Amino acid sequence: MGLKTLCLGMFFVIFVSHIYTPLPANIEESWKVMVLDTIAKTCTFMAICFENIGIMRYEEFISMIFHLDYTEPQSDEYVTVTDTTFVDIPVRLYVPKRKSETPRRAVIYIHGGAFCFGSFKQTALDFLNRWTAKTLDAVVVGVDYRLAPQHHFPAQFEDCLTVVKYFLQDKILTKYRVDPTRICISGDSSGGALTAAVTQKVQNDPEIEHKIKAHALLYPALQAIDSYLPSHRENEHGVILTREMAIKLVSLYFTRDQTLPEAMRRNQYMPLESRHLFKFVNWSTLLPVNYKKDYIYTEPILGRASFSLPALMDDRASPLLANDSQLQKLPLTYILTCQHDLIRDDGLMYVSRLRNVGVQVAHDHMENGFHGALSYMTSPFYLHLGRRIRDKYIDWLDKNL
Template sequence: MGPKAVCLMISCALVAWHMHTTFSANYEEPWKIMIIHSLVRICQITVSQYILVEDESMSIKSFPAFLPYETFARWAANRLDAVVVAPDYQQFLKYHHPTQWNSVSDFVKSFLQPETLAKYGVDPNRVCITGDSSGATLAAAMTQQVIGDSEIPIKPKFQALIYPALQMLDTDLPSYRENEYGMLLPKYLAIKIMSEFYTTDESLQQALKTNQHIPAEYSHLFKFVNWSALLPERFKKGYVYTNPIYGSSEIVKKFPGIVDPTINPLLASDSMLSLLPLTYMLTCQHDVLRDDGLMYVTRLRNNGVQVFHEHIEKGFHGSFFLINWPFHLNLSLRLIDNFFSWVDENL
């Protein structure tokens, strides 16, 4: 038996074993979900978060790995009769914060000017900022910046956030515990991605895993992520909130961005949140980032912001963009259809 045949047999055995031992959540199209789940885990596939648009031609380009974003952007442009753009920004591991933030910020500041919008035929009264996962993190953070920046004259009509990561203070939320081995974004991978946004130094990753990375001098920030007060009761599921265990100051001194409200939207003050526009929020039950979105919904509503919240009981992180064959899901197609309908009604 040749080495290729042996590798195929081993791979099939690993897929079957992994499906049998780790897949237990109640999903739609369970066999297709199990296959995707197992392939992602075993091959450590990650889904690209970026659509790139060249300023001169507005032509859309995309990275490999499921290629959902080009499809989504074209569907959005056609369905909504809208101009769909997104900035090209440097990716980690090669680049770290604040490189990506600066790139996006520069793009948004230059794009949301009357003369630029006029150039591309964009109605300044019908602008929205949207993103998913880490893209939603930047979308939420950028919306806060745009609202508070007098040098940006055009303000978004609404923001649309698809399962965003909104904070790094607490990595032991109920959603992190429930979905430690969840679809596409298990806890270890979420922490790895958050850490590598700032550094390849593994000390940050290890600190996030222990959830003892915030020193006592930043204790005032924990009220913004106190899930016992901010989560709806049905998501607490008997978990008991414990006061944070503080760490040394070294991590924050080395990586101050982890406590910076500029890039952690859930840490923004109430006065800032009260200025935000209409918000669409999508959260998924089987997602480590679920509670970030749920807490943001609570804080936004507490500060008078109108929020349309769509929670998907059988959803998981990444389910919005599984739209390309052979990884397409009926759930994903429904979510996108619902999203387009909401945007069309509110834009």
Template sequence: MSVLLRSFPVFDPHFVMMRATVLLMVIVTGLIGYYVYVPIPNTVSEPWKLMLLDATFRGVQDMCHLAQQVGLGHHLKALNFVITMFEMLAPQSSETVEVSDTSFDGVQVRVFEPKKVDGELKRSIIYIHGGGWALGSARMRSYDHLCRKMAKDMNAVLVSIEYRLVPEVHFPEQLNDAYSATKYFLQPEVLSQYSVDPNRIAVSGDSAGGNLAAAVTQQLVVDSSIKFQLKLQALIYPVLQALDFNTPSYQQNMATPILYKHVMARFWLEYLNGDPSFVQAMLVNNHTASNLSQLTSVRAHLNWTNLLPQSLIKNYKPVIQVMGSPQVIKALPALLDPRAAPLIADKGILQLLPRAYILTCEHDILRDDGIMYAKRLEDAGIEVTLDHYEDGFHGAMIFALPPTNFDVGNRIMNNYINWLDKNL
């Protein structure tokens, strides 16, 4: 009698572990891919690199928000710590540029002085860094590199302002710092100390720094105590208003890295020390509804149907709420203050301003802020150079060093410096 023997699979723990590991890797890879991937127009410079940069930035932001929720401090303070942790540089002079940290009227500044001696007075640029009035530093590697390069290439004295940030201070303290340092530098004895030609001085800044640069320029032209005025203002993708979050560029780029529509609204609320719950009202322009009489005098300054070319308007429509709540404007009157929103300044002020260079990027929610300001300046009789980058994105210029160096960032930086070199 034969016995039928049945074979059973032998349990192999190593095989099970391997399968579990592979499955876990697939899941993790999928989650990372889901987090990293965002739809980016293929006309953006190096889209995959931008995608990875954006994912990193969003990841750090999420961790900082979590830190605030568990009571470890304000998320923007934590975010700035992370951003600057590996970026902060002590003043390091080179063979061509002497770098020093000092203070102008109590405001910290970093000064870059070319060592080349030619017996003539030098040009000068006052630079104000970006970062939503809450992030960044004049001592960061990226801004140190930019100002050092400008000093060297242009044989110019660079003054990079280290203004105070949110959450320690709010509007108008950032502007007060920038203005105080600029006004101090424009004193004849200080200009003489740094061998600067008083007739060849510019102010410049990127993003929120562009906002402060524009506001400083507007304040200087009405300050009767100023003996020397600026020759140029150079604004790099500036943020200039918070009354319309639905311009064509806001609609087109609301989800384009690295500056999102909702993030910009939150930066504004932090800067103006507003209630975070106002975000949604601002995103749908409920704070600028047509029934709010406070806006009557500034509506024309924001009418992008008249200020933008049809090539940018495309098929986008204005978002105008018929009935809105006056709550936001009432709580935040600075929304109607040109010191916070230089775009809404009266024409009488714009007519007094110096020649302008305004740089904009196609894939940037702030594109139209800069282009509308350029049109308003031109209508006021001011000569304007508008430098637009079809493959550019917000913040591109400061991403010019490894590992976050972008080709468009280097082009923007070089063209910006070349324009200043030719016109200052």
């Protein structure tokens, strides 16, 4: 018994020392964040170990952890919550109970999780969507799209678009008493990417009658063609999300072929014919000066990859690749970015591109923020940062939807 305890203790010390990195100085509630970061990186470390020894795949272990946080639909005195399907795609509906004299606002929320994990069933997202419905007296729809790697791109995009188009039908809007002129699509992280891509499609499709009034992107991932932006370098070993983790998961979104993540680590995975797309993600022109710091822009080396993945050049996967004429038709936009976030620069560049073509954009930047903070709004993982992000998002919706 004593030897087993000693071995377990030594293993614990080894992996904690392996995954621990100092937190940025301005992170508040630093001990809480340190614990959360350690838990996240411990789970990643264990997932890699299990995959290497053949017990289970990396993504299967992480998915198992996510499932521990899933909730059942629970109505309360303010909101009726039900799980149903829209065209066979699972959704969770939040409908306010109090009577309304006029049609309500609506929010369609697309969860994050690197396209591989997550659900509207997660405690924090259920809390957020319930809070949105109650605070705004709005109908809220949470979407559960198909996940990678069982389903590669564009399955996730197609599912989200299907739900949005279904909801925008007159008969459905009438059923839930929703005002067709007051509908928002929102999403965090990879859900932000899907939100941006779906909104681009809806706003530019003449066959879709009802358009979106607003869309909100919370620390969104918006491009997959340059894996070495300044934020990637600054936050390579960042809080919660690391560069290695992001590369592994984004790769699974497109393929199981291990040559892609290997090439992404070197930023040498895009084909020669993608050269014209880099003007849309050229951080030397699109990032504000204070985020460029002393980094020197060099275009990624093209044509080195031994594989062909046209999806990497698809603006449905990387909404930052949309041309200016597509972006001009976008509705009111809210973008929230976090300073200590690996994908911070995606959101900052989208702010620049949208403002350059005349789209009205509200931008909040959390100087002490980090990726995934919105997931920490409920006990036992409550953070003031998560609540502040929620409040900024809800306040913008209330004023603009």
